[in-house]
Amino acid sequence: MTGNKIKLEWIVNDSSRKSTLKRRRAGIFKKAGDLSTLCDVEIGVLVYSQDEDDLAVWPSYGHMKQMFERFLSIPIVERSEKMTTYEGLLTQRVTQETHKNNMEKKNNDKKEIQEIMNQIFEGDKLMQLEERERARRQHALRSTDTLAPAPRPRMIEVDEAFQAHTSTEATCIEQLMNDNWFIETMALNQDMPGPSGVSDMGMPSGSVVDRMNGDNEEDLPEDLNAFFPHIYSP
Amino acid sequence: MTGNKIKLEWIVNDSSRKSTLKRRRAGIFKKAGDLSTLCDVEIGVLVYSQDEDDLAVWPSYGHMKQMFERFLSIPIVERSEKMTTYEGLLTQRVTQETHKNNMEKKNNDKKEIQEIMNQIFEGDKLMQLEERERARRQHALRSTDTLAPAPRPRMIEVDEAFQAHTSTEATCIEQLMNDNWFIETMALNQDMPGPSGVSDMGMPSGSVVDRMNGDNEEDLPEDLNAFFPHIYSP
């Protein structure tokens, strides 16, 4: 009846899935806002629903863009990557009711390739990516039947923390930790009623965390109000 | 004692802030994962803590990058933007204990400018942004004292949903809704114990939501395993 617990798998019912999306997305956005206030962090969230064909972003387009910038500025060499197939656990999670729609499947597969490509050519400049995307979008078609979601394969990629000046022998340990984390997360995190489960899942100590080393320190105008009175008013 | 409620403001205590960051970040990541499973959506989360100087991303670098790409591919003209100063409410929220550190302040102000600039020159190609960032990072200095966070001014910018083919008279209404949403969110969302408060806050019906129109539909290899056996295994 009330206070229902639902399985962690694709919600078949169309309307309830939609409403769940809205609710939880709002919930996440709220939590994001809270976190940013509580801990003074910059946080950006991007939700793209293929179902509804809409893109939601928090907290704003401009802010997000800035985060992109920072994100991309991270030297690739400073990051080690480990890929793992997420799919096995996904399918397991998505149990039976696998509504397979060939069209969707095809679409998904294509996206998968795209993703893989992106990871392989990680060094690509974003401009190239943009270019590619633009080209793709030109002769883009949209499968209008939103019938099935098709448990499409995904992957998880764990970025590991590397300090250029940090001893490299920590690497092995880090990797193990990630392994551990990954397994635990995938296993417990889902539905298996682990007592209290992983407590810090999704964020293993220093892993999946890339440290930045440079921050800027240039000079700036005294009074921002003079420049942007209507926007900035301390 | 236990089950404590905390005020929605910057956590002064260093260690508890740190632990809260970890906990809540993990929580958000988990929720993100759940949402993506439940509703088959792509979701990316980026958390940059200036405090700890680390960047966390979900679900992966590559995935995030792909989302960036999609995000940037949204034609600017299809989006209307409304800016509002977030600061008044922020300061109100961050009440007294305003640990003002000049160094930090300066730093923050600079970032603010940067942000504003980004929004103003929203049309900029990301490459330019990257270029700028790289240049900035070159003679970048890092203020080592992580002493104070300084409730830095922020802004919120509400992107509104616009379909090129959608009637434009909806605009006014949309804006009003956003206004309403913004006010409600800022007011109730915080600490005022509104009974149940805004239920869909953080995600006003069609606002803060940009719709995409194109999706790709090219041909692709039959068996992805043949190409990426170790990564992709359906």
Place this chain on the structure above:
DNA sequence: AGGACCCATATTTGGTCGAC
């Protein structure tokens, strides 16, 4: 359909303790 509310349960989270 879609949104606002209600409400009972499911989860998350803060503070604390103990081990490493």
Place this chain on the structure above:
DNA sequence: GTCGACCAAATATGGGTCCT
């Protein structure tokens, strides 16, 4: 000091209902 476990209060969220 970092991490995991614990526990109770605080929230988030499913589902129903009543509107529009």
